[in-house]
Amino acid sequence: MSAEMEQHIAKRRTFAIISHPDAGKTTLTEKLLLLGGAIHLAGSVKARKAKKFATSDWMELEKERGISVTSSVLQFSYKGFAVNLLDTPGHQDFSEDTYRTLSAADAAVMLIDAAKGVEPQTIKLFQVCKLRQIPVFTFVNKLDRYGRAPLELMDEVEKVLGIACCPMNWPLGSGPEFRGLYDMAQKKLVAFRDNREGEFGVEERWMPMGEAEEEGLISAEEKASLQEEVELLEGGGALFSREAVDKAQLSPMYFGSAMTQFGLRPFLDSFLSLAPPPMGRKSTQGWIEPSRKTFSGFIFKIQANMDPSHRDRMAFVRVVSGKYEKGMQAFCPRLQKEVRLTNPSQLMAQERTAVDEAWPGDVLGFYDTGIWHIGDALVEAGDFSFEDLPRFSPEHFVQVRAKNPLKRKQVEKGLKQLSEEGTVQIFERWNMGMKDPIVGAVGELQLEVLKFRMQHEYGADIVLERLHFSRARWVLGEKFEPTSFDWEGNRQTVQDREGRPLVLFRDEWAMEHTQSQHPELMFLPHAPMDTL
Numbered sequence: 001m002s003a004e005m006e007q008h009i010a011k012r013r014t015f016a017i018i019s020h021p022d023a024g025k026t027t028l029t030e031k032l033l034l035l036g037g038a039i040h041l042a043g044s045v046k047a048r049k050a051k052k053f054a055t056s057d058w059m060e061l062e063k064e065r066g067i068s069v070t071s072s073v074l075q076f077s078y079k080g081f082a083v084n085l086l087d088t089p090g091h092q093d094f095s096e097d098t099y100r101t102l103s104a105a106d107a108a109v110m111l112i113d114a115a116k117g118v119e120p121q122t123i124k125l126f127q128v129c130k131l132r133q134i135p136v137f138t139f140v141n142k143l144d145r146y147g148r149a150p151l152e153l154m155d156e157v158e159k160v161l162g163i164a165c166c167p168m169n170w171p172l173g174s175g176p177e178f179r180g181l182y183d184m185a186q187k188k189l190v191a192f193r194d195n196r197e198g199e200f201g202v203e204e205r206w207m208p209m210g211e212a213e214e215e216g217l218i219s220a221e222e223k224a225s226l227q228e229e230v231e232l233l234e235g236g237g238a239l240f241s242r243e244a245v246d247k248a249q250l251s252p253m254y255f256g257s258a259m260t261q262f263g264l265r266p267f268l269d270s271f272l273s274l275a276p277p278p279m280g281r282k283s284t285q286g287w288i289e290p291s292r293k294t295f296s297g298f299i300f301k302i303q304a305n306m307d308p309s310h311r312d313r314m315a316f317v318r319v320v321s322g323k324y325e326k327g328m329q330a331f332c333p334r335l336q337k338e339v340r341l342t343n344p345s346q347l348m349a350q351e352r353t354a355v356d357e358a359w360p361g362d363v364l365g366f367y368d369t370g371i372w373h374i375g376d377a378l379v380e381a382g383d384f385s386f387e388d389l390p391r392f393s394p395e396h397f398v399q400v401r402a403k404n405p406l407k408r409k410q411v412e413k414g415l416k417q418l419s420e421e422g423t424v425q426i427f428e429r430w431n432m433g434m435k436d437p438i439v440g441a442v443g444e445l446q447l448e449v450l451k452f453r454m455q456h457e458y459g460a461d462i463v464l465e466r467l468h469f470s471r472a473r474w475v476l477g478e479k480f481e482p483t484s485f486d487w488e489g490n491r492q493t494v495q496d497r498e499g500r501p502l503v504l505f506r507d508e509w510a511m512e513h514t515q516s517q518h519p520e521l522m523f524l525p526h527a528p529m530d531t532l
């Protein structure tokens with residue numbers, strides 16, 4: 001490996017923040033960017049109130065609903081590190097998109113609201129991280145407000161999520177009694193300062209507890225109670241182990257307040273030193289190390305119309321190995337074709353900037369004319385693909401009709417593009433073609449997004465007629481007779497865009513009943529891989 005490559009890999013970190021809506025992910029994202037000097041917009045709360053949104057919130061719908069529907073990628077530098085922050089959507093319906101985004105991350109920061117603890121979406125997203133076995137760092141937020149006792153929160157994370165926690169710092173008080181953070185390794189305290197309007201100009205001062213008491217920053221009682229808790233933690237808590245963190249068996253835990261920007265610097269310093277550098281990925285030809293000489297990467301996300309004024313579509317590539325250089329050629333194994341990778345861009349905080357080179361761990365956005373699929377590999381040398389990105393089986397189905405029959409073309413185009421992005425899956429009635437296609441989605445909200453985007457991006461009003469199916473299964477078996485398999489509302493045969501047959505079932509019962517009557521057939525929750 002060249003020294004240059006070694007240096008770039010060692011100093012790169014690619015991670016995602018996972019949290020339940022409202023835990024403060026947008027605020028934390030903005031403050032981290034601010035800390036990295038990437039944006040100069042202090043006071044995210046004000047900005048949001050003034051209806052200015054974080055760069056990562058793109059779409060109209062997000063603005064209207066205040067939710068983050070898309071995932072974005074932001075890069076900033078901090079103390080010599082090149083940091084790639086992948087933004088994951090916060091709504092529970094977007095687990096599939098989130099899963100894909102997490103497939104591009106090497107670590108996750110789990111954000112928890114100190115008053116609320118572990119929430120449903122935290123659990124779901126954590127499970128995705130667990131599946132991928134990426135290290136998870138916990139940040140307990142909103143210490144400037146009254147919250148639950150830190151020991152109780154730690155206990156909850158351990159019990160509910162089943163991962164041991166190792167506190168890296170510990171808070172003294174909360175809400176108006178929040179006095180500061182005690183660093184477990186340095187054995188020093190930093191007094192709380194509300195810096196919400198500042199720009200991180202002032203270094204926080206770490207001092208021994210005695211000194212903090214002398215300076216009147218904490219009282220004798222507060223000092224005694226903190227000492228007691230720290231002793232308890234040192235005696236009974238999990239010991240820090242780099243290996244256990246790497247293996248996703250131990251979560252380093254930090255406390256702070258994103259809004260007031262307190263505790264973010266110590267968190268980021270520690271996180272960047274502990275989080276793993278870009279990791280390799282499994283491929284059809286074994287493990288691909290980031291240090292491999294030649295460039296390789298995979299598309300984990302496709303996003304159309306990110307910028308309504310440009311009407312573009314972008315494919316996001318996570319660089320796995322080697323160096324990307326502007327204009328280089330890469331081979332796409334699915335297409336069995338060489339393609340030129342031109343005009344990539346990276347999102348540097350507020351703006352997209354053109355990039356001339358990229359290293360393992362980086363994410364590149366390429367303008368896509370419609371040739372890419374999610375999961376596509378791009379390799380400079382060789383002919384291999386990366387491990388498949390899982391697709392979740394849809395559970396909500398609708399028949400889509402254009403309100404205005406003259407807009408059928410736009411509807412078809414929109415559906416095709418949105419399905420390539422992975423927002424929804426399109427099916428057709430067996431042998432009926434695209435006439436009134438059926439759309440399947442993992443979550444209800446995706447259907448709402450579909451309707452909204454069809455109208456705003458493709459100028460087509462659509463009517464969604466609900467179909468009472470809740471399961472989709474691809475069928476394998478030579479004796480399968482698609483033309484006579486329908487069963488009055490209980491099941492219906494359709495085909496996917498590749499022409500593979502699948503059956504929609506009304507419910508679990510209909511599915512089990514069918515399986516027991518047709519032991520010769522296999523019903524798969526995902527498309528059979530060998531035919532992909």
Ligand code: G4P
Binds near residue numbers: 021142
């Ligand atoms: P999300 O992206 O995870 O959904 O959360 P977001 O950052 O939008 O934060 C949700 C709410 O929590 C916001 O308040 C935000 O100001 C607040 N918040 C975030 N971090 C902290 C913190 O450290 N301390 C306190 N006290 N509040 C925090 P909001 O009322 O929904 O929005 P706004 O009206 O303040 O803009």
